[in-house]
Amino acid sequence: MALLAGKAIMSLTLIWGVVVAFGSHDLSLPPTSTSSDLEQDSKPFSLTGYGVTSDVETSRTARIMLISLIPFLILQLAKIIQSTSGIRVVVLVSLVVTLGLVLVYFIYQIFQPWIQxxxxxxxxxxxxxxxxxxxxxxxxxxxxxxxxxxxxxxxxxxxxxxxxxxxxxxxxxxxxxxxxxxxxxxxxxxxxxxxxxxxxxxxxxxxxxxxxxxxxxxxxxxxxxxxxxxxxxxxxxxxxxxxxxxxxxxxxxxxxxxxxNDWLNYIQAGGLIILGTAITLVLGRPLVMTLVEFSFAANVPSFLISYVVIPLALNVGQAMSAISSAKQKTEAAISLTLSEIYNRVFMNNLMGLVAFLALVYIRNLSWDVSAEVLVVLIICTLMGLYTSFTTTFPVWTSIVAIVLYPVSLLFLYLLTSVLGWT
Known part of the structure; x- marks a missing residue:
């Protein structure tokens, strides 16, 4: 869950902000402007007059990402329910809902392949x-x-x-x-x-x-x-x-x-997803234990390892690709890049949650990830709703998004290490 939260937060704050910053151009120019048009523009730079524009499909992708938060909301009920059996029911319901959302997402793409x-x-x-x-x-x-x-x-x-x-x-x-x-x-x-x-x-x-x-x-x-x-x-x-x-x-x-060929692709993709999920279930706990041991041996706080170092290593490829695409400074490039970010967060939320909830329910483990769940809910809701209702992002929004990254980590640290939520 630390990796899940770390990747989601980094994608929707740091990487999202960098995309807007590198893709910013004069917003007074039409969306169809080419890069040569942008270069000839001599309008003074401003935090409100410069930025990026996206298409309607990007807003639709952000709304789909918001749907992935439903099982996170269900998990929050565990903070209210006191009985062990009640918490176990919450885990099961959240797991079933998560699996259902993954299945519906795949079926949706078969009949409405605009995401593909x-x-x-x-x-x-x-x-x-x-x-x-x-x-x-x-x-x-x-x-x-x-x-x-x-x-x-x-x-x-x-x-x-x-x-x-x-x-x-x-x-x-x-x-x-x-x-x-x-x-x-x-x-x-x-x-x-x-x-x-x-x-x-x-x-x-x-x-x-x-x-x-x-x-x-x-x-x-x-x-x-x-x-x-x-x-x-x-x-x-x-x-x-x-x-x-x-x-x-x-x-x-x-x-x-x-x-x-299409049906063979679907079968192959489904098999790879099942295989990847199974590997995650088997290696999840040994991976966490190894990370904890490494943090002690290297005298590095485990918080930094779980929430910063590993998510950064996993997202560096996506970040470089996003920057390269954003530098094209066209609406199409920005739209496709932002859509890619929201798609990745959607799958990261659901598949990471499936692995965690399956482990907890099958092995009847004690758990408390309410801090991670709360921060993911806040960041995904803020960035998802914002993109859902606008297609213009001034450059000042990139600054806000980037600042949200350390603020989110600080909030997470206070909840887990100071207030003892975990």
Missing amino acids: NRRLEFVLRKYIRGNLLQNLLTAGRRPNVPVIREIFHKIDQNGNSYISTSELRAFVLGMEIEELGLHRADFVARVMEQFDTSQDHQINEQEFVTGLSNWLIIARDSVPHADRHFFNGNSSETKTEEQQRLITQNTTTPATTAND
Whole structure:
């Protein structure tokens, strides 16, 4: 629960504030402004005139995160109930509600996949910006049409001037798309959807040139001026010999349907979640004991280890990715980054709570985490409600959010170490 609280607090205060700070631009400019427009703006900086804007979907994601607080509210009843059997019932009810919310969240994404699509777009923009721009833009920062046409003919393995789903899938094999957190079928389906304007389930040369050029233009305009020199120079060869072979090899395996792949993805994801939860249940207590022993041996307060050091280590990757995305200073980049933060907090709250409550109920352990629960409730409620009802965040809100981080830790320290809540 200390790790759960530490990660949630850090994500919604420190990382959230840094995203707003790095993404801030003149709020008087329209949301569709490109990075070049932002650079030309000479309006004096102010805490209210500068900031970031997000889309409506970001507010919806924040509201979904608020739903994860329901089992935390139920746990607070344990402070009122005095009987052991009553507290055990509270734990069971909270556990059932938490599992139910996780299940409903998964089912919701199956029938309303907008959350998955935003996650896909977040990673896709990162991939294009990091891997394609330097290869497919000319020295004048325009899409290199001859190179794009050459790629089309490499993918068109049978030479019929069309790219089929199976040929596109063979090309994607060489992009190592799984390392970006996506499945090949997801990426192929998105490319076919956006490139196939004639809706004949294949992509001709002009559709490919137009579709990829549009992607490149969007990604190019989102690159901060400080990074543009990187994309103007000659790029080094990044694909390995094996990747080149995968791109040019003939496709001999029949393609499965997208629906079959989708259901396989769901089954695989569910299995990995169950496996991860089981590992957490088995290793939870030994991990905590090891941390306590380490803090004593290193003469470091266990409070700092549990609430600061480990959450910082677990969140450093997310923080760096968020800063990189926020520096694009566009509404789309900020919206996707904030949505990613709220999605992570949602899953962190529910999956962490499942592991804790399952351990407590199955092994009938004594517990008191009311301090952690209260702080998570306060921070998640404040940041969730704020984002739920506004899409504009002045730069002063980043200062407030960052200050909330040490204030939250101080409040947590007073509850646990001074007032003895735990």
